[in-house]
Amino acid sequence: MSTLINAPQPQAAPLLSVQGLKVHFPTGSSRNAPVVRAVDDVSFDVPRRSIVGLVGESGSGKTTTGRALLHLIRPTAGQVLFDGQNISGLDEARMLPWRRRMQIVFQDPYASLNPRMTVAQIIGEALDTHKLAQDRRDGRIRELLERVGLDADHRKRYPHEFSGGQRQRIGIARALAVEPDFIVADEPVSALDVSVQAQVLNLLLDLQRDLGLTMLFVAHDLAVVDYLCDEVVVMYLGRVMERGPTRLVYETPRHPYTQALLSAAPVPDPRAPRQRILLKGEIPSPMNPPSGCVFRTRCPHADARCAEAIPPQRDLGQGHYAACVRIDEIKP
Template sequence: MSEVLVRVENIKKHFAGTRKFFSREREIVKAVDGLTFDIIQGETLSLVGESGCGKSTTGRVLLKLLEPTEGSIHFDDQEITHLNENELRPYRKEMQMVFQDPYASLNPRMKVKEIIEEPLIVHGIDAATRKKRVNELLETVGLNTYHGNRYPHEFSGGQRQRIGIARALAVNPRLIIADEPVSALDVSIQAQILNLLKDLQEEYELTYLFISHDLSVVEHVSDRVAVMYLGKIVELGSKTQIFENPLHPYTKALLSAVPIANPRLKRERIVLKGDIPNPANPPSGCAFHTRCPFATERCKVEEPKYESYGDQHFAACHFVEELA
């Protein structure tokens, strides 16, 4: 049986929004609204969806950079949901993050070697070991010791993201959450970084939670895919299941928008009308019914159950079998 590294049960993250008119009460923004999923040791689970659906918030909640409003997080069979900062410190070595913006995620006042060395200092690694480890990591991500004495502004976007990856690897983590790690890079550089991530996964037996809105990238790197809409997972399955046999209308609409390299082939585009609803005031029933071309009166009043449709393929829709 595959080993579950991370188990998330009914995780919610709500934020206090703006005040309501003529009231002291604040709107509650439901950024993440009841997620349950597992991440298997050694796999790449991708989290996809439109901007604002809660993908990045989910990643930050898993790392305890944001405290969950409700629910539980288990890492390697240990619950870490309510641990304080000191109790959480041993788990910080096991979970690291590669951020979306390679320009904003590096301290411009620190040299590259200092940036990579910082997590080693925090975890009490001796100076000689730190120096050796920094040089090893620079070589691992395609740089060298000469680059260690330079500042972040002296590098291109792709090189900065390599530095961010080296920093994430410094303390030998088991889980890396990659939050849109290539979205700010040119296409040719994207391919280099994605291949680097796959090579590192094989070499260090890493587990990835890969957050992205680019389904072409997701298809290249994923083992399983979870599709998010308005703070909830609406479909989860293997890469093959999601890309060849999507069950949820939202997943089908996302896939219909992916460009095809062959200009002679045409794909029927499913155009969704309107924008994602306000997470402070989500629709009743199925949250997707305001944009779904197949919605009925039932969808407006009854929230669909998140159910299995065989072979670990899950979806939340009233009409999965009819639409199949």
């Protein structure tokens, strides 16, 4: 029997699939009280063993999205499929087995660590919760500390005895303790000195490659996302404006918001020709978002059509999508 050598291979199902995710926060107890639409109909996939960047301005809904995926915040609507299973409606008891497979590294490495617990207790708490490595608990803690570049003999110290970068490494070790498949890294280097950021980023990249991790990397620094991520999702006011392979989105951004973000990002050569796109006005309130495209009140290309309906995600090929009614008229 002959074999088609160049036959296309079936694409593996994504580890995580987000479908129509909404997170709305009520502002009062009344049924008619206005709601904050922090995340509003967000959909994207996170392929296995990849790093997907979630970017946007402050208030775009990035952190809320990441936490809703882990049920640290209860979604209002939509589905979160993890390894093909819908985990959206699970209560805390039924979520426990999934929490072993889904972990988070928080933005503030000091606030996320209990100051009254030693490093061994902080990391060991995860092992105890999931009843892992109980017969070799101390040895496992030592292995984890060494894996993230820390001295295993410092496991009896407290968080305040470490630098910011070291505390973040402790947080990473805690996340790795239960051998997860998926990690949400919520701006893990934004609170660190510039000199330390690269070290932590390289550590995350090494861990992802060595352990086969899947990661959602929440960030506002486009250069970091370009360096670290295979794909990128661009959010604005709770909605996805553009998504796709990082290199493709960065080289040919199709949504005006993505173009504006990239035009403001620092470049290695300050003499390189570039045109800065200045956005007018302030980001609207998520309690009262604009009709149609939520970006239209600041978009330099907006016209009457942009207010009529929410633009769908348009398939541009090669896994690249953008939500803009004028996409054919805007130069990449």
